[in-house]
Amino acid sequence: MDKDLRDMHERLVDHMDGVSVDEEKQAVSSLIAADPVWAKAWEDLKETRTAILHFGLRQKVALIHEEMKNERSTVKTGNYRRMIRPFLSVAAIFIFLVAGYYFYRFYTISPEKVFSSNYVTYDQGTLRGTEDHPSAVEQAFQKKDHVAVLLLMAGSASSSPKDKFLAGISCLELKNYAGAKTYFKDIIGDKQGNGLFKDEAEYYLALASIATKEYGPALSILKKIRDEKQHPYHQEVTDKLIQDVKMLSWK
Amino acid sequence: MHVVRKFPDAEIVSNLRTGDLMDDSIRSLYRDHFDKLTRYILANNGSQQDAEDIFQETIVSFIELVKKDKFRGESSIGTFLYSMNRHAWLNELKRKGRALLREEKFEMNMDRGEADKLQQMAYGEEKQEIARLVASLGDTCKKILLLFYYEERTMKEILDATDYDNEQVVRNKKYKCLKQLEQMLNEKPELKQTLKNLLHG
Structure with missing residues (x-):
């Protein structure tokens, strides 16, 4: 019986696989049509093949699904890149221009340029507390005789903060930066002077320090002035000036 | 490209x-x-x-x-x-x-x-179960059955794709694998209707 069943199964498999000769095909077809046992075995066999075909198709679709997921993510990335490319170009140009500007500034900046673009010749008319009888130093300053101012100061045992300040400015006019710094530091450190001309001295000391390439002290004075909104030179100390001094310090 | x-x-x-x-x-x-x-x-x-x-x-x-x-x-x-x-x-x-x-x-x-x-x-779950059952066959069985029935390869081509000595050995192996799968499916009567549906539509 087992052998009969095995024979039946083998014949059915050959029949399904299409390897039977014509005569056998007809014989098996007749048996399937006539015998319920053969018909059931034939149906089971076809269902088994259907399961294989279904599995094969699922596998194929799953493989293509993975492939398409990769393709879609590549396309999405490509689309995203295409979308942002114009913005990237504009950003690149902008960065290039900004970098170029700073590059140009860095290589062309000098202490002399920074000093001259921020130095304003002191206007004597703005002097605070101008007296009816101006001192000899003041009179010489009014005549813009800066050499006379310094000679008068050299011959004087003691002088007012105003005279010292004018002497400092005269030094700057004569490009004697070291001398100017001495006068301005004197005013800043003078406890007796009641703070007269201290604010002005700070600003001009910073400029004199730039001219003598002492960028560290110059920067700390400029930052102090920048932080003090009430400082009379607060408006003069711009971000650009501080940036320029920083650049000078990097050179 | x-x-x-x-x-x-x-x-x-x-x-x-x-x-x-x-x-x-x-x-x-x-x-x-x-x-x-x-x-x-x-x-x-x-x-x-x-x-x-x-x-x-x-x-x-x-x-x-x-x-x-x-x-x-x-x-x-x-x-x-x-x-x-x-x-x-x-x-x-x-x-x-x-x-x-x-x-x-x-x-x-x-x-x-x-x-x-x-x-x-319909029968989505059952279809997945059928696929799982086929997937649980050994790799060699899966390969031979898929090559023969799904890819419709000849025995000669399957012989080239496997390590067997001759076509008759491959044919015998394919027969055993098919029988094994048939038995596995027969042990799951709840899948019968889905298989019939897949077969006859």
């Missing part, structure tokens, strides 16, 4: 039926319909993973319908896939016990012909 091929509906149906350019045709279905069908699932409480799973089920069922000549092109492939996708998602929602009223209305309003065709989409 990979060339992206786009096929008109009629050519896709013809290719799926005959098996020619099968892979390219499936890719074309993905490119043309995946986004729209995915959007539907995402808009109806589904996740991206749900959308991908349902889409795969839809494509498999669609190809099986086409092979059985059950898709005659009364509607476009896009419309048909959309209906199948919705139906599959409805089944999934019901299975998960959160069917939406709106979806039930859709099912009630569906015409009989469409419902019959969509019946192909």
Whole structure:
């Protein structure tokens, strides 16, 4: 019986696989049509093949699904890149221009340029507390005789903060930066002077320090002035000036 | 460079039926319909993973319908896939016990012909179980059976693709594997109806 069943199964498999000769095909077809046992075995066999075909198709679709997921993510990335490319170009140009500007500034900046673009010749008319009888130093300053101012100061045992300040400015006019710094530091450190001309001295000391390439002290004075909104030179100390001094310090 | 091929509906149906350019045709279905069908699932409480799973089920069922000549092109492939996708998602929602009223209305309003065709989409769980059963065969058995029945390779080609000595050994192995799978399926009577449905439609 087992052998009969095995024979039946083998014949059915050959029949399904299409390897039977014509005569056998007809014989098996007749048996399937006539015998319920053969018909059931034939149906089971076809269902088994259907399961294989279904599995094969699922596998194929799953493989293509993975492939398409990769393709879609590549396309999405490509689309995203295409979308942002114009913005990237504009950003690149902008960065290039900004970098170029700073590059140009860095290589062309000098202490002399920074000093001259921020130095304003002191206007004597703005002097605070101008007296009816101006001192000899003041009179010489009014005549813009800066050499006379310094000679008068050299011959004087003691002088007012105003005279010292004018002497400092005269030094700057004569490009004697070291001398100017001495006068301005004197005013800043003078406890007796009641703070007269201290604010002005700070600003001009910073400029004199730039001219003598002492960028560290110059920067700390400029930052102090920048932080003090009430400082009379607060408006003069711009971000650009501080940036320029920083650049000078990097050179 | 990979060339992206786009096929008109009629050519896709013809290719799926005959098996020619099968892979390219499936890719074309993905490119043309995946986004729209995915959007539907995402808009109806589904996740991206749900959308991908349902889409795969839809494509498999669609190809099986086409092979059985059950898709005659009364509607476009896009419309048909959309209906199948919705139906599959409805089944999934019901299975998960959160069917939406709106979806039930859709099912009630569906015409009989469409419902019959969509019946192909039913038994989703059972189909997966059938696939799992085949997958549980040994690698050699799976390879031989798939090469012979799915890829329709000759015994000579299968011999070249395996380590066996001659065609008769391959033939014997194939017979044993087929018998083994048949026994495994017979031990799962709950899968019978799905197999009959897949076989006869």
